[in-house]
Amino acid sequence: MLTVEGLNAHYGKSHILQGVSLTVGAGELVTLLGRNGAGKTTTLRAIMRLLPPTGGRVAFMGQDLAGMPTHAIARLGLAMVPEHRGIFSLLSVRENLEIAVDAKSPWQIEDVFGLFPRLAERRRNLGSRLSGGEQQMLAIARALVSGPRLLLLDEPTEGLAPVIVNELVETFRRIRDQGTAILLVEQNLAVCMKLGDRHTIIDLGRTVYEGSAADFAADEAVKDRYLTLRSVVT
Ligand SMILES: Nc1ncnc2c1ncn2[C@@H]1O[C@H](COP(=O)(O)OP(=O)(O)OP(=O)(O)O)[C@@H](O)[C@H]1O
Numbered sequence: 001m002l003t004v005e006g007l008n009a010h011y012g013k014s015h016i017l018q019g020v021s022l023t024v025g026a027g028e029l030v031t032l033l034g035r036n037g038a039g040k041t042t043t044l045r046a047i048m049r050l051l052p053p054t055g056g057r058v059a060f061m062g063q064d065l066a067g068m069p070t071h072a073i074a075r076l077g078l079a080m081v082p083e084h085r086g087i088f089s090l091l092s093v094r095e096n097l098e099i100a101v102d103a104k105s106p107w108q109i110e111d112v113f114g115l116f117p118r119l120a121e122r123r124r125n126l127g128s129r130l131s132g133g134e135q136q137m138l139a140i141a142r143a144l145v146s147g148p149r150l151l152l153l154d155e156p157t158e159g160l161a162p163v164i165v166n167e168l169v170e171t172f173r174r175i176r177d178q179g180t181a182i183l184l185v186e187q188n189l190a191v192c193m194k195l196g197d198r199h200t201i202i203d204l205g206r207t208v209y210e211g212s213a214a215d216f217a218a219d220e221a222v223k224d225r226y227l228t229l230r231s232v233v234t
Contacts, residue, residue, distance in 0.1 A: 001026050001061055001181060002047070002078075002150055008055030009046040016042050018205040019056070022183075024150060029172065029182045031196040033189070033227060039205040040185045041083065044152045048073055048080050061149070077149035081156065085139040089128035093119050096127055096138055097145050105147030106178070112141035115171055133164035140171070150181040157188050169194055189227060193217060201226045 002024040009017040020043050024030045032040050045051040047058050049070050058065045060076055087096050097109045113120035116137045122130065130138060136156055143151055153172075157165045165188065172195055176182055186192050192199065199216040201209040203226050211219065 002183065003059045004043075004047060004056070005058075006056035007043065007046055007053055007058065009042055009051050009053050011042075011051070016205050017046060017053070017056075019207065020046075020202055020205065021056075021207045022200045022210065024181050024183050026149075027176065027179055027181055028197045029176045029184060029195050031192040031199045032183060032185045032202065033187075033192060033199060034202040035227065036187075038202045040202060041154055042205075043202065044080055044154055044183070044185060047152065048078065050080075074146070077147070078152065079143040079146055079148035079150070080152040081139045081143050081154060083154040083158065085135045087127045087130075087135055087138050087142065090126060092124050092126055093130070093138055094123045096142055100142040101145040102147040105145050107144040107147065107180075109145060112144050115144075115174060116141055133160045133167075136160065136164075136168070137171075140168075140175075144175065144180070148180060150183065151175070152183050152185075154185045155187060156184070157186065157191055165191065189223070 004020060004022045007017050007020040017039050020039065022030065022032065032043065034040050042051065046053045049065060049068060060078055063076065065073055094109070097112065101109055113123065118134055119137055119141060122134060127135065127138065140156065157168055169191055172182060184195065196213055198210065198212055200207060201222065208226055209222050
């Protein structure tokens, strides 16, 4: 459903993405891995055209996204949950969902309350009164009620307690199993390995690995090469 080929993107004169390629099939959960600064967030921003690409091709549901504004891409069924969650702090949990819900979405407000019981309990709380984990859940819930076919998640477990991370892992599995595909940017390798149907690694703005869950699990060399900390020589 999503095909990215040879994606290039710049911040000013800095050539950040220099050939990112990846695919996500219907109902798949694909991870996007790489060291800090490899270009993972930039890849998501370029797919959504929040940062218009300077080369390559992005197609979604067979449609080339070149030249399309971000809101039109969202209407095709792509929803991004950014790292800095962007929920409305002066609205309640329920109000945050009400302004995002699409009547045609398979995920309505009561459905996401079923998915995230913590949010159901706090439905009248203001966004500003939620913990980090609850804010992340609300951001994901808000994306779901907009009715996406594919969710782009940017480091959703970063900084969260292990018990919350485990809850999110279960939730991502349920979202995928109910038919919404996920492209997951994630630094937590254990989370990736529990969830990914396939894995993609980028390094210095280029795709350097794509493989199935089984191939990736067996390949220690690729994990050492691209995912461990690079030593800095001074
Ligand atoms: N707004 C910006 N202006 C200029 N350079 C930027 C901007 N945002 C990111 N960069 C640079 O682009 C490169 C890729 O950043 P990006 O955030 O995509 O990496 P990442 O793989 O998501 O890493 P992290 O895990 O640290 O978020 C980095 O060198 C970063 O410094």
